Amino acid sequence: MSEQPLPNSTKQNEDPLRPHSFDGIQEYDKRLPNWWLWTLYLAIIYAFAYWFWFHWPSVGGIVDQGVEAEQELNRIQMAALANGGGEVSDDQLWSMSQESVTVAAGKTTFMANCAACHGPELKGGIGVNLVDSTWIHGGKPTQVVQTITNGVLEKGMPQWGKVLGKKRILEVAAFVLSHHTKDEIK
Amino acid sequence: MNNDKRTIVFDDDIVRKFLIVTIVWGIVGMLAGVLIASQLAFWKMNFNIPWTSFGRLRPLHTNAAIFAFVGNMMFAGIYYSTQRLCKTRLASDFLSRVHFWGWQLIIVFAAISLPLGLTRGKEYAELIWPINIMVAVIWVIFGINFFWTLAIRREKTLYVALWFYIATILVIGMLYIVNHLQIPTSLLHGYPIFGGVQDALVQWWYGHNAVAFFLTTPILGIMYYFMPKAAERPVYSYRLSIVHFWSLVFIYIWAGPHHLLNTALPPWLQSLGMVFSLMLWAPSWGGMLNGLLTLRGAWDKLRTDPVIKFFVAGITFYGMATFEGPLLAIKSVNALSHYTDWTIGHVHSGTLGWNGFMAAGMIYWLVPRLWNTKLYSIKLADFHFWLGMIGILFYVASMWVSGITQGLMLNAVSTDGVLKNPNFLDTLNSIRPMMHLRLLGGVLYLLGFILLAYNILRTVRTGKAVNGTIEVLEEEGHADEVALGFWNIFLNPPVMYSLLIIIFTMMFGVGPDTLKMFALVMLIFTLITGYLHMELSGSSWGEWYDRLLNHAMPFTILTFLAAAIGGSIQIIPTLVMHNKNHIEGYRQIPYTPLELAGRDIYIREGCYNCHSQMIRPFVSELMRYGAYSRIGESIYDHPFQWGSKRTGPDLHRVGSKYPNSWHYKHMEDPRSVSVGSNMPNYGWLITDQTDLRSLETKLKVMIQLGVPYPKRTMDEIKSEALAQGQLISDSLKKEGIIVEPDREIVAVISYLQQLGKSEKVDQPIKE
Numbered sequence: 001m002s003e004q005p006l007p008n009s010t011k012q013n014e015d016p017l018r019p020h021s022f023d024g025i026q027e028y029d030k031r032l033p034n035w036w037l038w039t040l041y042l043a044i045i046y047a048f049a050y051w052f053w054f055h056w057p058s059v060g061g062i063v064d065q066g067v068e069a070e071q072e073l074n075r076i077q078m079a080a081l082a083n084g085g086g087e088v089s090d091d092q093l094w095s096m097s098q099e100s101v102t103v104a105a106g107k108t109t110f111m112a113n114c115a116a117c118h119g120p121e122l123k124g125g126i127g128v129n130l131v132d133s134t135w136i137h138g139g140k141p142t143q144v145v146q147t148i149t150n151g152v153l154e155k156g157m158p159q160w161g162k163v164l165g166k167k168r169i170l171e172v173a174a175f176v177l178s179h180h181t182k183d184e185i186k
Numbered sequence: 187m188n189n190d191k192r193t194i195v196f197d198d199d200i201v202r203k204f205l206i207v208t209i210v211w212g213i214v215g216m217l218a219g220v221l222i223a224s225q226l227a228f229w230k231m232n233f234n235i236p237w238t239s240f241g242r243l244r245p246l247h248t249n250a251a252i253f254a255f256v257g258n259m260m261f262a263g264i265y266y267s268t269q270r271l272c273k274t275r276l277a278s279d280f281l282s283r284v285h286f287w288g289w290q291l292i293i294v295f296a297a298i299s300l301p302l303g304l305t306r307g308k309e310y311a312e313l314i315w316p317i318n319i320m321v322a323v324i325w326v327i328f329g330i331n332f333f334w335t336l337a338i339r340r341e342k343t344l345y346v347a348l349w350f351y352i353a354t355i356l357v358i359g360m361l362y363i364v365n366h367l368q369i370p371t372s373l374l375h376g377y378p379i380f381g382g383v384q385d386a387l388v389q390w391w392y393g394h395n396a397v398a399f400f401l402t403t404p405i406l407g408i409m410y411y412f413m414p415k416a417a418e419r420p421v422y423s424y425r426l427s428i429v430h431f432w433s434l435v436f437i438y439i440w441a442g443p444h445h446l447l448n449t450a451l452p453p454w455l456q457s458l459g460m461v462f463s464l465m466l467w468a469p470s471w472g473g474m475l476n477g478l479l480t481l482r483g484a485w486d487k488l489r490t491d492p493v494i495k496f497f498v499a500g501i502t503f504y505g506m507a508t509f510e511g512p513l514l515a516i517k518s519v520n521a522l523s524h525y526t527d528w529t530i531g532h533v534h535s536g537t538l539g540w541n542g543f544m545a546a547g548m549i550y551w552l553v554p555r556l557w558n559t560k561l562y563s564i565k566l567a568d569f570h571f572w573l574g575m576i577g578i579l580f581y582v583a584s585m586w587v588s589g590i591t592q593g594l595m596l597n598a599v600s601t602d603g604v605l606k607n608p609n610f611l612d613t614l615n616s617i618r619p620m621m622h623l624r625l626l627g628g629v630l631y632l633l634g635f636i637l638l639a640y641n642i643l644r645t646v647r648t649g650k651a652v653n654g655t656i657e658v659l660e661e662e663g664h665a666d667e668v669a670l671g672f673w674n675i676f677l678n679p680p681v682m683y684s685l686l687i688i689i690f691t692m693m694f695g696v697g698p699d700t701l702k703m704f705a706l707v708m709l710i711f712t713l714i715t716g717y718l719h720m721e722l723s724g725s726s727w728g729e730w731y732d733r734l735l736n737h738a739m740p741f742t743i744l745t746f747l748a749a750a751i752g753g754s755i756q757i758i759p760t761l762v763m764h765n766k767n768h769i770e771g772y773r774q775i776p777y778t779p780l781e782l783a784g785r786d787i788y789i790r791e792g793c794y795n796c797h798s799q800m801i802r803p804f805v806s807e808l809m810r811y812g813a814y815s816r817i818g819e820s821i822y823d824h825p826f827q828w829g830s831k832r833t834g835p836d837l838h839r840v841g842s843k844y845p846n847s848w849h850y851k852h853m854e855d856p857r858s859v860s861v862g863s864n865m866p867n868y869g870w871l872i873t874d875q876t877d878l879r880s881l882e883t884k885l886k887v888m889i890q891l892g893v894p895y896p897k898r899t900m901d902e903i904k905s906e907a908l909a910q911g912q913l914i915s916d917s918l919k920k921e922g923i924i925v926e927p928d929r930e931i932v933a934v935i936s937y938l939q940q941l942g943k944s945e946k947v948d949q950p951i952k953e
Contacts, residue, residue, distance in 0.1 A: 018424055022345040023270040025411070026420035032429060036475065040433070040468035047461035051695060054457055056702065065448065066803040066814050073805050080603035098813040181943075182842055 070101040077102075078167050088170060093141030096170065097177035106175025109168045113160070122179060127157065131179045139180075145173045196269045196654040200282040202556050204262035205549060207290060209639050211258060212545070214297075215250030216632040222247055223628050225866070226833065227621040229857075232866035237301040239866040241792025245312040246300040251537055252310060252400060254293045259545040260404040261285070261328070264351050266552065267411035268332065271348055272339030273658055281331040288324040292317060304374050307789035307825045308389050310396055311365050315376045318366040325362065329355045336738040340658055344735045346427040350407030352742050353435050357399040357749045364757075365392035369890060371883045375786075377891060382774075382820040383451060383764050386828050391442040391753055398438040399749075401536060402504075405544050406434075406473050409501065413480050416493045416551050422479035428731065430472025435745060437466050439752035444515035447524065448802040449828060450817040452764065454696075455756060456517065462752070463515030470508030477501040492567035496547030499575060503539025507532060522593040525798055525832040527617065527624075531585025538578045538631055546570065546638055553642050559649025566641045573634035580627030588620035596832075597806045605809050610835040611862045670733065675740040680727050683716040688751065766892050769818025772944045776822050776893050777937070779881050780907040784937030786884070787876070787930050789827070791868065798829030799838040799941065812839035812942065819944045822893045834865060839942035846914050847921040849935045871931040876911075878904050878928070910936055 018027045053059055077096070081088065096102045111120065117127030128136060136155075137147045148169050151159035160169060225231040225240045232239045269276055276282050295317050299305075305312040313321070332355055336348070344352075365388055368376040380388050414421050421427065443451060443459025478501055481487070487494045510532050514523050523529060554561050561567065595613040598606035607613050675681075690712060693705035720727055734741055777785060788794075801807050803814040815838050820826055829836075844852075851858050854872060856865040882900045889895050898906070911927030914935055918925055925932060 017420055020343055022341065022343075023267075023273075023411075025345065025414045027346075027424040027427075028420050028422055029425055030423035030479075032423070032426055032472075033475070036468055036471065039471070040465070043461075043465040043467060047465055048694070050461050051457060055454060055695070057699065062453070065453075066816075069803040069805055069808055069814065073808050076599070076603040076805065095812060099808070 067101065070099045073099060074101045074105070081166060081170070088142070088145070090141045093145065093170070093173060093177060094182050096174040097141075097180075099174070102171050102174045103178045105168075106171035106173070106178075109164060109172050110175050113164065114172065117156075122176065130176050133184060141173060141177055144176060145169060148172060191657045191659060194273070194275055194656050194658055196656070197276045197279060197282060198266070198556055198653040199651070200276065200279075200286060201262050201266040201552070202651060203286050204258045204265065205552060205556070208255060208258040208262060208545065209549065209635075209642060211250060211254035211293060212542075212635055213632070213639060215247060215255045216628070216635055218243060218247035218250055220625065220628045220632055223621070223625045226864055227618065227625055229864045229866060234867050234869060236303065236791075236870050239791065239868075241795050241866070242301050242303055242305075244795045245305060245309075245792060246297065248310055249296050249300065249312065250293070252396065253296070256401055256405075256537075256541050256545070257289065259541075259548065260354075260400075260408070261289070262552070263408035263412070263548055264332070264404060267347055267408065268335055268351065270654070270656070271341060271345045271411070272335055273341045273656060274335060274339050277331055277334035277338055281327050281334075285324060285328045285331060288320065288327065292320050292324065295320070299374075303790040303792075305790060305792065306366075306368070306376070306378065307792075307794060307827070308365070308378065308385075309794075309830060310393055311389065314374055315366070315368055315370050316373065318362075318368075322359075322363060322366070325355075325359055329359065333738070333742070339738075342736045343732070344738060344741060345410070346421070346424075346431065347407040347410040349427075349431050349741070349745070350403045350410065352738075353431075353745050353749065354399050354404040354407070356742065356746045357395065357403075357435075357439070360746075360750065360753075361392045361395050361399070364753075365389060369887045371887050372880060375880070375884075377824040377884070377887050379824070379891060380761075381766075381822060381824040381891065381893075382826050383817050384760055385824065385826040386446055386449070386451060387443065387455065387760050388757060389826070390445040391439070391757060394442040394445060395439055395753075397533075397536070398434075398441075401541055402438075403434070405541060408544065408548060409473070409477050409497070412548050412551055413477055413497050413501075416491065416497060416547070417481050417484045417487060419480050419482065419484045422476050422482065426472050426476050430469045430476070432748060433469035434466070434473070436748045436752070437462055437469055439749050440756065441466055441515065443756065444520070445830065446828070447515070447517050447520040448804070449800050450815050450819070452760070452817070455760070458756065460515050460517055463512045467509065467512040470511075471505060474501055474505035474508070477504075492561075492564055492571055493547045493551045495568070495571050496543045496550065499571070500540050500543030500547060503535050503543065503578070507536040507540060510535070521802070521804065522597065523589055524802075525830070526589035526593045526596075527585040527620070528589025528593065529831070531582045531589060534585065535578065535582045538574070538581065542631070542635070543574065546574070546635075549638065549642065553645050554649070555654075556651065557646050557649030558652040559645060562641050562644035562648065566637055570634040570637040570641070573630050573637065577627045577629070577631030577634060580630065581624050582627075584620040584623035584627065588617040588624075591620075592617050596810070597804065599806050599809065605806060608810070610810075611860055614833070614864065615862045670737045670740050674730070674733070675737075675743070678730055679716070679719055679723070680730060681744070683712060683719070686712045687716075692755065764817065766821045769821060769947060770816055771947060772816040772818045773947045774819050774822050774944050775940070776888075776895060777940065778906065778910055779878075779885065779898075779903045780876075780910040780933050781937045781940050782884060782888070783876050783878060783881060783907065784930075784933035784935070787871070787934050788937055789825070793837075794827050794829050796831060796833035796865070797835070797837045798832050799836065800828035801836055801838050807836070811836045816944070818947075819942070822888075824888070824891055824893075834863075837938070837941055841939050841941040841943050845921075846917050846935050846939065847923055849938055850918055850923055850925070850931060853931055853934065868931075871934060872925060872929060874930045875928055876907075876930050876933045878907055881907065907933075 015028045015030065018029055020027075054062055114127075117125055118130055119125045122130040124130065135143075137143060137152055147157065149159065149161040151157045153159070164172070221231065222240055222243050225243070236242065265276060265282065296313055299314060299317065300312060304314045306314060332351065336344075367379045369379060370376040378385055410421065410427070440458055440462035443455045444463045445459075447456050447460065478498065481494070481498065484494075488498055513519055514529065514532060550561060550567055592613045595607045595616065596610075600606045687709065690705045690709040694702050694709060697705055734744075799815070799820070801811045801813070801815045808814060819838075820828070848859055852860065853868040855867055856863040881903050885895055885898065885903065889897075908927055911932045914932050915925055915927040
């Protein structure tokens with residue numbers, strides 16, 4: 001560092017002061033820094049753009065985070081089942097029965113294939129009532145899956161295993177279970 | 187002309203009073219902080235007694251730091267500077283003293299009631315209703331004293347520091363009253379009138395803006411007075427003061443929902459919270475710039491003057507925290523940071539760095555002047571500075587590491603579709619070293635502050651209390667000589683353009699599609715017209731503002747309007763739309779009497795300080811905790827218990843997850859079932875009897891609040907509660923645990939086992 005003294009003329013004393021003083025405090029009136037102004041402007045523009053994108057129905061940026069997360073979860077679980085041995089526990093099935101995407105998929109399959117006998121409200125008809133508390137072939141989630149997959153031929157319940165495939169059967173089971181709670185089936 | 191001079195003596199005695207208690211309560215608050223930090227690291231520091239457990243002491247720490255430490259510091263700074271900026275003694279010595287002693291009484295009551303478990307269960311708003319009333323009354327007295335002083339001022343023009351004080355007094359009054367609306371059930375307990383999502387929104391409107399208008403605006407005002415005084419330099423820019431004051435006051439209020447990102451809060455509120463937080467960045471930095479650049483031409487003082495050191499570091503931490511804030515308010519960043527230590531680190535860079543250092547700078551500057559002496563030791567003050575600085579860096583850095591580590595671990599899902607860290611405790615134990623570092627940081631900071639106390643004590647001993655004086659001309663009368671008039675206050679270009687911009691923005695925001703386009707066009711048109719108008723009208727807009735500064739009442743009204751708009755636009759629709767009928771398909775099942783009693787115990791013990799009840803719609807959270815929390819699932823919760831920090835796991839779907847015996851063992855000794863947990867033991871729940879007598883009134887109040895309970899007599903309530911307790915007691919007996927059905931632990935178990943159970947209701951799901 002050189003020891004050269006700074007020229008005095010470069011001092012900021014040339015900035016005009018505001019005429020008033022408060023208890024000895026004076027004020028300059030410097031221009032707002034451009035980078036500061038642009039930080040503010042860009043944030044405001046971003047705010048409008050964000051709102052435009054996410055809250056203007058016809059733009060379509062609106063997402064239902066919950067549905068998205070459930071779809072993603074459903075995809076991951078089904079992929080895992082397809083890759084692994086496909087074994088699924090009672091607890092897993094109970095939690096699947098809480099996922100609206102899985103349950104909705106199960107409902108579609110149910111209405112197309114099962115409602116003819118079990119009724120659109122699951123109250124039974126040719127087939128048994130699925131919303132009461134009687135479980136002829138076992139009410140544990142894995143037992144329900146078993147019943148759908150292998151059927152109960154002597155009672156008229158067909159085998160669905162090959163027809164629907166594992167994924168749809170689990171979804172149907174989740175749909176049926178969504179009408180029940182864990183506590184009620186022991 | 188009468189040129190007789192008169193000497194005015196300032197009331198500096200009240201400043202000395204507030205200054206001394208600032209130091210005392212500062213040490214108490216920091217000590218509490220160090221204690222609870224040690225409890226997180228070493229669970230035995232909870233001492234197995236109710237009054238010293240984390241859940242009760244954490245509110246004591248936050249309340250002491252905010253309301254006792256910063257509160258008293260703010261009052262000292264405001265009273266000292268306002269008298270001088272107004273060239274008059276404070277309006278009423280009596281009111282000043284009522285303010286002082288009333289506030290200290292409130293603090294003492296808080297220090298007694300919080301360890302006793304008397305709480306409202308809302309963060310930074312824990313104090314029970316009789317104390318709430320005291321706070322409101324004392325705040326109004328402070329307001330009267332302040333505005334009365336403004337009314338009798340001899341200095342016509344309001345200096346920028348006073349603008350910030352005005353905003354503080356008005357907005358804190360508004361926030362405090364609305365967030366503390368409640369119906370008492372006894373002398374020591376009440377339920378907030380808002381529930382579920384409404385309570386969440388109101389709480390964080392309050393919580394966020396307590397940071398804004400209790401920890402920020404008054405300190406900015408203090409900065410605008412003490413920084414130029416200490417630096418002996420003019421303030422950098424008057425027009426920057428104007429722009430950043432009004433943008434700060436207007437924008438801050440909207441940002442509250444960023445505490446509720448990715449929760450069941452309606453998406454439009456989440457978006458508002460996020461974008462307003464981003465827009466807040468520049469206004470905040472405006473304050474930082476004006477503070478730091480005031481030092482232009484006096485930077486050499488930074489080497490020698492401890493006051494300037496503290497101020498510069500404090501303002502720099504303000505800049506850092508107000509950059510970090512918008513960052514954390516971005517929804518995707520928040521997905522990682524929320525519920526973790528990152529937030530805790532963020533708030534401490536504000537409180538330790540900004541508030542604590544500004545307080546220290548102000549104290550070191552004021553005390554020699556108030557006692558007419560020199561500071562006992564500049565070296566000691568320097569040493570305090572470096573201890574504090576290293577303390578903050580330890581604290582904040584460890585919280586960054588801790589928060590990001592735990593956030594990443596909790597959210598990680600492996601490719602084969604399972605959680606990478608299924609056990610919550612693994613994530614807790616991986617941040618243990620950070621807990622120790624944070625404790626070290628806190629201890630260093632406390633030590634530094636104790637040095638300040640010692641330094642000040644020695645300084646005061648060498649001096650003698652003196653009151654400042656000023657000579658004024660006899661004829662210097664009071665300021666508001668001519669009323670400004672309605673036209674001049676409201677119907678003038680700057681205000682009208684601002685109003686139009688707000689109206690068109692609102693239309694753009696919430697209007698139907700066709701109106702949106704129109705609003706956007708009108709908005710751009712207004713902006714261009716306004717800009718051209720401003721350019722063409724030369725200095726007349728500036729003159730209008732200068733004139734406004736001569737009139738305290740119109741200025742106050744405009745400030746209040748600027749601050750009230752945001753809150754109204756968020757809260758009123760939420761109160762109207764998101765009532766108990768708006769449930770989006772899932773409706774909470776009202777608590778049974780025993781469960782309600784259990785819930786009140788849960789709140790009393792401060793469980794919400796470490797456990798959230800809000801599962802966010804992320805794959806990792808669905809896997810870890812179960813179905814995400816819906817808006818209708820907490821409608822009967824007065825207060826809401828969504829939480830803000832997960833030192834332990836979320837509890838919203840904990841119901842039926844574990845057997846009763848697990849909960850019993852877990853509360854008796856958490857480590858017996860969760861190895862490595864840092865939760866306190868809750869042995870007293872096993873021995874203490876549940877308060878069933880108060881349930882009659884509590885249920886009555888719940889009915890008043892709109893919870894659909896049947897009318898029941900006291901006997902019915904009691905027998906129902908005991909019958910439910912008996913079931914739990916019986917189930918525990920099978921596992922070899924003998925406990926009477928009327929013990930508190932039974933009530934808490936009944937509450938926990940019910941959590942997350944709601945009924946599905948067929949109702950069209952809409953946004």
